[in-house]
Amino acid sequence: MRIEIKAPEVGESINEVTIGKWLKKDGDFVEQDEIICEVESEKATLEVVSENSGQIKILVKEGETVPIGTPIATIETDAARPQKDSKVSDESVVEKTVDIATKTAEEHKLKITPVARKIIQEKKIDEKLLARFSADERITKARLEELLKDQQNDALAAQAAEFKEDEERTKSAQPSGIGRKERRERMSTLRQTIARHLVQAKQSTAMLTTFNEVDMSEIIKLRQEYKEEFLQKKGVKLGFMSFFIKATAQALQEFPVVNARIDGEDIVYHEYVDIGVAVSTDRGLVVPVIRDVQNLSLAEIEREVARLAAAARDKKLSIEELKGGTFSITNGGVFGSLLSTPIINIPQTAILGMHNIQERPVAIEGQVVIRPMMYLALSYDHRVIDGKESVQFLVRVKELIERPIRLLLDV
Incomplete structure (x- = not known):
């Protein structure tokens, strides 16, 4: 059975909405009460949910403005539900992380305390970091936190160096003297709708x-x-x-x-x-x-x-x-x-x-x-x-x- 999803009412005197963003792709299987897209009006951005489970077919593209009540998608409720084995669950990711940590520890004969092993599991620490420890070193919570802090500092230093390099490159590309720059930015669909509504108010009332x-x-x-x-x-x-x-x-x-x-x-x-x-x-x-x-x-x-x-x-x-x-x-x-x-x-x-x-x-x-x-x-x-x-x-x-x-x- 094919069910239509229509552009919802968003308030009195509002005759149209704009599709802001699709959260599902054409052909995806959606669950009942799952959010599928966002629509915008001059009053607010609202989420549209699917009232049925099934395969979605998108009829209106992002950025398009349509009248209230226009079908924006359909749900094929008779479509078969896909198997879940195509995706890796969070649990399997955690298990994989634990396996990597255990394998790395065995290869390098590392000693990991129970608390440290829990941190490895929760933070999904990469095996390359564990390999930094020597074979006779005991991996404790304090040593792991120290390692993570060093890693963060390294990342920040690399980011700062990259930023400085970009800054120097930008300076060398600019002509000398005072610059006269312009920046063009497309109005959001919400701002465009607000603009139309305000102009309508000015033109249709003796204010x-x-x-x-x-x-x-x-x-x-x-x-x-x-x-x-x-x-x-x-x-x-x-x-x-x-x-x-x-x-x-x-x-x-x-x-x-x-x-x-x-x-x-x-x-x-x-x-x-x-x-x-x-x-x-x-x-x-x-x-x-x-x-x-x-x-x-x-x-x-x-x-x-x-x-x-x-x-x-x-x-x-x-x-x-x-x-x-x-x-x-x-x-x-x-x-x-x-x-x-x-x-x-x-x-x-x-x-x-x-x-x-x-x-x-x-x-x-x-x-x-x-x-x-x-x-x-x-x-x-x-x-x-x-x-x-x-x-x-x-x-x-x-x-x-x-x-x-x-x-x-x-x-």
């Missing part, structure tokens, strides 16, 4: 950005006073992000149009708050989603943020964790950004940008004082959200952050 600033004094004071007790009782650190997510969720319920989306000629209002939080990884930006934020406490939000961020960096986010989202938050402040205009994550209609906290002089009750201030930016789709609503929404977030007791009292 504007409104700004405000927030005094972080009260939140900083609250964190300093209760961070140890919070960690001890809740088992998670109290950060700034949970306050902003909680404040945003409350403001979205008061201004539901900011939590809506366009579907054709309709505006779809969500009676729940699912907030996507942008996470930077070594492969690009991903936006996992925290569900039903309106029902979560600060501690529950902190746990979910930490869990999703770790999963994103370890490439373990599931498709469900990337789907949907009614609003997004991005924090450029962790990289030192003072002010920016974030791009809407379509089909959402707005995104909140957090920035770096800086001490600045501000006027309070006729006095100039120094306060820790943060600029906030709300990018929004003007087709749905009017300027009045966008400003009022951002002012409400500012009020909740500057007086965090409101978040706890829901006032």
Whole structure:
């Protein structure tokens, strides 16, 4: 029986994926639940597993982009399972190593202690190294470790000599004077998809950005006073992000149009708050989603943020964790950004940008004082959200952050 493996769904509004890497070759026998390839979208890199055992036939090459649901491979479930005697098992490798060590020891009449023999087995020490010992020398753990250290130093010295030789060769090949070099590097498939998605967002929305600033004094004071007790009782650190997510969720319920989306000629209002939080990884930006934020406490939000961020960096986010989202938050402040205009994550209609906290002089009750201030930016789709609503929404977030007791009292 022939089973099709199709390009998986990777999130709302994502219509295509790119085959990043095949982990199996055409014609290989794969086991059920075995990872066969990686697919990439602008949100994440995901692993595709085989739901059946059988022989694989690859239909789409690495680097090709295909629509969601396109067959990328087939599994012939009636194919015969290959015999395992064609490959050498780990156990046989270990046995072979032990045999070599024993044979070498016998040929040179070496004496090996039991502990040293175990090291030979675990580290698979080459027989040529054992031959360095004299016939009347006892091979102990200390002598083996000394030998291995000498071998490592020899390898490093050889590597350094090779590097120096390459460096001299490069210098001699360069013309004198200041060089004017260029380096061309092909964009990764993930970066290409991100680029297409961002351009689409700019071209398909009437995007504007409104700004405000927030005094972080009260939140900083609250964190300093209760961070140890919070960690001890809740088992998670109290950060700034949970306050902003909680404040945003409350403001979205008061201004539901900011939590809506366009579907054709309709505006779809969500009676729940699912907030996507942008996470930077070594492969690009991903936006996992925290569900039903309106029902979560600060501690529950902190746990979910930490869990999703770790999963994103370890490439373990599931498709469900990337789907949907009614609003997004991005924090450029962790990289030192003072002010920016974030791009809407379509089909959402707005995104909140957090920035770096800086001490600045501000006027309070006729006095100039120094306060820790943060600029906030709300990018929004003007087709749905009017300027009045966008400003009022951002002012409400500012009020909740500057007086965090409101978040706890829901006032």
